[in-house]
Amino acid sequence: MIVGLPKEIKTNENRIAMTPGGVELLVKSGHTVIVEDNCGLNSGFTNEQYVNAGASIEKDIDKLWQRAEMIVKVKEPQPVEIARSREGQIVFTYFHFAADKDLTLGFLKTNAWAVAYETVENKRGKLPLLEPMSEVAGRMATQEGARILEHINGGRGILLGGVPGVHPATVLVLGGGIVGTQATKIAAGMGAHVYIMDIDLDRLRELDDIMPENVTTLYSSPANIRELLPKVDLVVGAVLLPGAKAPNLITREMLSIMKDRSVIVDVAVDQGGCVETCKPTTHENPTFVVDGVVHYCVANMPGAVPYTSTIALTNATLPYVLKLANNGVEAALKADDGFALGLNMVNGKVTCEAVANAFDLEYTPLSEVLG
Numbered sequence: 001m002i003v004g005l006p007k008e009i010k011t012n013e014n015r016i017a018m019t020p021g022g023v024e025l026l027v028k029s030g031h032t033v034i035v036e037d038n039c040g041l042n043s044g045f046t047n048e049q050y051v052n053a054g055a056s057i058e059k060d061i062d063k064l065w066q067r068a069e070m071i072v073k074v075k076e077p078q079p080v081e082i083a084r085s086r087e088g089q090i091v092f093t094y095f096h097f098a099a100d101k102d103l104t105l106g107f108l109k110t111n112a113w114a115v116a117y118e119t120v121e122n123k124r125g126k127l128p129l130l131e132p133m134s135e136v137a138g139r140m141a142t143q144e145g146a147r148i149l150e151h152i153n154g155g156r157g158i159l160l161g162g163v164p165g166v167h168p169a170t171v172l173v174l175g176g177g178i179v180g181t182q183a184t185k186i187a188a189g190m191g192a193h194v195y196i197m198d199i200d201l202d203r204l205r206e207l208d209d210i211m212p213e214n215v216t217t218l219y220s221s222p223a224n225i226r227e228l229l230p231k232v233d234l235v236v237g238a239v240l241l242p243g244a245k246a247p248n249l250i251t252r253e254m255l256s257i258m259k260d261r262s263v264i265v266d267v268a269v270d271q272g273g274c275v276e277t278c279k280p281t282t283h284e285n286p287t288f289v290v291d292g293v294v295h296y297c298v299a300n301m302p303g304a305v306p307y308t309s310t311i312a313l314t315n316a317t318l319p320y321v322l323k324l325a326n327n328g329v330e331a332a333l334k335a336d337d338g339f340a341l342g343l344n345m346v347n348g349k350v351t352c353e354a355v356a357n358a359f360d361l362e363y364t365p366l367s368e369v370l371g
Contacts, residue, residue: 001325002032004068006061007039010075012283014042014306015313017072017093018321020053022314027054031325034058034068043306070329072321074313075300076103087111087347090329092321094118094133097344098245098358099272104350105359113329113346117317119243119354120342127242129320129342131178132312136302138182138238141265142171144286144296145234146190148263154287154294156261158233161191168192170231174220174249174274175238176203179267183236188215195228225249230257237266237274243344243354245272252276255291262293269297334370343369 003026005017016039018026023033033055038047047057058064065071065084073093077085085091085107095116097104107114117129127134142160149169151157162168171187173180176198187194188211196211197220198204204217211217218224229235229250235258239246246268255277268274269281277290280299287296302309320339323332333340344352349364356363 001328002034002067002069003321003325004064004071005033005035005039005055006064006071006073006081007036008074008303009078009081010300010303013075013300013303015074015303015310016040016043016045016306017074017310017313018318019043019311019314020045020049020055022318022321023050023055024053025318026322026325029322029326032056034064036061036064040310043310045310070321070324072317074303076100077107079106082106082110085110085112089113090115090324092117092317092324094270095344096270097352097355098243099270101359104355104361108345108348108350108361111347114344115324115329115333115342116243116344116352117342119344119352120320121242121338123338129316130240130242132316133302133309134178134240135182136305136309136312137267138179138236139186140301140304141179141183141236141238141267142186142190142234144298144301145171145187145236145263145265148265148287148294148296149233154261154289155263156233156259160187160234168214169233171195171234171236172225172228172232173197173236173238174225175240175268176200176207176217177238177240179240180236180238181207183238183267184211184215187234187236188212192234195232197224220249222249226254226257229254230259233259233262235262235264235275237264237268237278239268239274240271241354243352245358246274248274248276250275250277252291255293258293260292263296264293265296267301270299273297330370333366340366340370 037059070090090113146160149155173196350356
């Protein structure tokens, strides 16, 4: 199979979908890999490294898309990339369709295979291709939140961990999944007083067992959120409904009870956000203020640490890329029910129910397109 690795063109997206080491394994399996000229530079990988791994370098991006039977990317296709996609082509990337109607309707017209990292499941029901970037984003959420709390960045001028004789910051983490767990670990490690909320009592019990004493677990409910918001300095939104739009757990009305210049970091922004006032921002202009509360809503947080992120992503995606390349898309998906859940649309049909429900589109069960 001919596999194409284009350079990411979303604003400040510095990751590349595969390391030279991943390319080497594809080539050794008999596949052709075409890499866009200098696409890996921002992640710390040179053309020479990709050539040494067996790839060819292509300066003309249109030719790369035309030749490639499968495109492997990091972020959702931008409008110019949607225009390059074609019927029968496999596009394997993070799509997050439910958060973007224009993307959904636009890509639907291509009749291509949209295989989304974020909805692939493993045998344990986990999301193996979302986990590595969730780990990065969760750790970055606390790191960025601590930075924005500094007065020079618009925050309250609070040191997250405090110092002897001074109270540490209070942090509320909404969601006990990968993002929330990682955000809590970093915040607790920095010395903050952390509350982590979830609706899964079993998960809360697990977190209660493994977290240090400065972490408190609470059941997530509007009443509990309202009770805590006046006390917190930093909120991390870490809610995930696989493939679907995130629920709004913090309404605009709730902002009025928060401290002036407190901070919200909404990691769920790429799925619509779990804060009503959330809107996607970029690394160039990461924050905005609503009712005195500073919002950080960068939709591609791991893009700021592309070397770490690219390696972590390749570690997770490469086995699936090899399955698609070695067996073909239909056979690969038929052989693995969890992998098949990654198929969000093909031939103009929406095969992910959460995406169909988000925009009132007709849903086509996977069994009808895979047989």
